[in-house]
Amino acid sequence: TQLLEQSPQFLSIQEGENLTVYCNSSSVFSSLQWYRQEPGEGPVLLVTVVTGGEVKKLKRLTFQFGDARKDSSLHITAAQPGDTGLYLCAGTTSGTYKYIFGTGTRLKVLA
Amino acid sequence: NAGVTQTPKFQVLKTGQSMTLQCAQDMNHNSMYWYRQDPGMGLRLIYYSASEGTTDKGEVPNGYNVSRLNKREFSLRLESAAPSQTSVYFCASTKGVQETQYFGPGTRLLVL
Numbered sequence: 035t036q037l038l039e040q041s042p043q044f045l046s047i048q049e050g051e052n053l054t055v056y057c058n059s060s061s062v063f064s065s066l067q068w069y070r071q072e073p074g075e076g077p078v079l080l081v082t083v084v085t086g087g088e089v090k091k092l093k094r095l096t097f098q099f100g101d102a103r104k105d106s107s108l109h110i111t112a113a114q115p116g117d118t119g120l121y122l123c124a125g126t127t128s129g130t131y132k133y134i135f136g137t138g139t140r141l142k143v144l145a
Numbered sequence: 146n147a148g149v150t151q152t153p154k155f156q157v158l159k160t161g162q163s164m165t166l167q168c169a170q171d172m173n174h175n176s177m178y179w180y181r182q183d184p185g186m187g188l189r190l191i192y193y194s195a196s197e198g199t200t201d202k203g204e205v206p207n208g209y210n211v212s213r214l215n216k217r218e219f220s221l222r223l224e225s226a227a228p229s230q231t232s233v234y235f236c237a238s239t240k241g242v243q244e245t246q247y248f249g250p251g252t253r254l255l256v257l
Contacts, residue, residue, distance in 0.1 A: 043185070065243040076149075076235050076248025077188070084243065122187055124246075131176050131195040131242050132203060135188040 037061075038125055038136035046142045047113055055108045055139045057123035064128040066099055066106045071120040071138075080108075113143045147171055151236050151249035158226045158256045166221040166252050168236030176239045177219035178246070179203075179211060181232040188235065194219055226256045 041056045057066070065084045069077035081090050083099035083106065090097045094117075096109040110117055123136040152167045170177065175196045180188040180203075190203030192211040200211050208230060210222045219238075223230060233253050237246040 038187075040187075067246075069246075074251075076237070076251055077246075078248070079245045082243065082245070124188075126243055131193060131201075132190060133178070133246065134190070134204075135180075137185065137187045 040136040063125035069122045149249035170238040174238035178237040
């Protein structure tokens with residue numbers, strides 16, 4: 035069974051601080067996606083990375099795909115209360131339509 | 146353009162009762178998915194349909210059945226509900242593999 039483990043599970047920080055969320059697996063993925071989910075809603079895609087070593091930036095969010103395509107990280111600079119939510123990584127493997135989701139990181143940014 | 150819609154939004158069942166969760170998308174997507182989300186466990190794939198006319202098991206298919214009624218609609222059926230099936234159920238669709246998954250608002254199910 036493929037597993038995607040996220041760390042930390044919970045994170046509570048002050049506005050303006052930086053943070054990094056990790057998504058790790060022993061399996062190789064052909065693509066890795068990051069989603070954010072707010073209470074009572076479905077997840078919404080933030081980014082997709084497909085190439086080992088790839089770095090993508092979305093305003094204050096920086097996403098990296100590991101060289102071996104087994105891990106990924108999400109770095110948020112100067113966190114804001116609007117960043118509060120559940121962050122989920124999801125991976126796909128070659129030849130399948132299945133997405134494997136990580137366990138999630140619940141982030142709370144305090145004003 | 147409503148995206149992905151799910152009905153019902155909430156449901157309470159007694160153990161042993163059956164029900165069908167409905168999902169529809171209006172984006173002309175090929176692939177559709179059913180997930181369940183439990184506290185601390187992220188999203189787990191129940192069943193998926195890569196294209197109209199096909200369905201496949203995901204990580205946790207036991208106790209569920211699905212029907213891809215047409216390209217737009219993908220339903221999830223619980224034949225005999227159990228308390229362990231208390232969860233939030235999300236339907237999602239995507240144009241193809243590695244593409245963006247679009248999620249519905251979820252169905253909150255409580256089995257007593």
